[in-house]
Amino acid sequence: MAPPKPEVVLPLGWECLLSAKFDTWYYHHKESGKSQWVPPEIEEKGDESSSPPLKKAKGGSGDFAAPGPHGGAIHEPSPLEPLRIVAKHPEPSHxxxxxxxxxxxNEIIREIYRTERVRDAAGNEHKFRDGVNPAEGMHIYNCVRTNSLTSTLEVGCAMGTSALYICQAMKDGAGGVHVAIDPNQDTQYKSIARANISRAGLDDHFELIRETSYAAMPHLLRNGRKFHLIFIDGWHTFDYTLMDFFFADLLLQVNGLILLDDINHKGVQKCLKYVRTNWPHYEYVADTPAAATMATFRKLSHDKRDWNAHVNF
Ligand SMILES: C[S@@+](CC[C@H](N)C(=O)[O-])C[C@H]1O[C@@H](n2cnc3c(N)ncnc32)[C@H](O)[C@@H]1O
Known part of the structure; x- marks a missing residue:
């Protein structure tokens, strides 16, 4: 069954077409022959508080090598190249x-780990908590940087540790925008992720959706958003994690990566087991840095299972 057509208003001359190969929608400009995965004419939005943002990525927003003007045939956008995973980074044993x-x-990341303190926008200090460790952070950084990824999504940003790694990788590499979903940023987390990102000079690469993932992800889907890498680190029960995984699959380009954190939590572990046994369209990448706590999956194709497929797990 084809995914629902995105509800986007297109500028004159553009059409939204279904890619038979990737079972996903793309955008085609009839006159120039340009094709891209993301909706054209993406607007800047000042207000981050309500609907998911639609900011154009610097250095590419998920558009891929569009074919030049053509004489009639419609060319689908190029797929994402298979991504490389940096297997090892220096982790001194001593x-x-x-x-x-x-x-x-970056200096803000170093300061957070060194002091175990963070500051909110008003300068008040708080104890650092809930963030990825440096090995996990560097694994995410390398995935983004090595593959020049420009469009990433995160469920659960807390004090912004993982977001700092991702946005820094974009700044050091090909540019881009990282979207973070978190309903508790301004309450429980006192806008500390926002403040850390600003202090690190990474505002241009960061967008925040202050909603639950179950509200925000369907909205992103309806807006035709597509991502290269999705980091799941939200509410860790089995049902919430699986729901995040389900929408992440629909929002991820073929060949993209899903990283799942805290796999030792019981609910997350169960979800990991479900995906590994029931999703043949994903490859579990073993032997990654931080593999004991964070799972890495590569999307091989769109979901081709039968409607009632199930493998006991
Ligand atoms: C483990 S922390 C994330 C840590 C963060 N990725 C980092 O490395 O700094 C979990 C986060 O999930 C958020 N969260 C909880 N329920 C959520 C939901 N329904 N949707 C999205 N995020 C949620 C929490 O507010 C919290 O910030």
């Missing part, structure tokens, strides 16, 4: 990963 500054690509 010291704890929390002290490895070589795994901390």
């Amino acid at each position: 010291k704890s990963v929390w002290f490895c500054t070589e795994l901390m690509p």
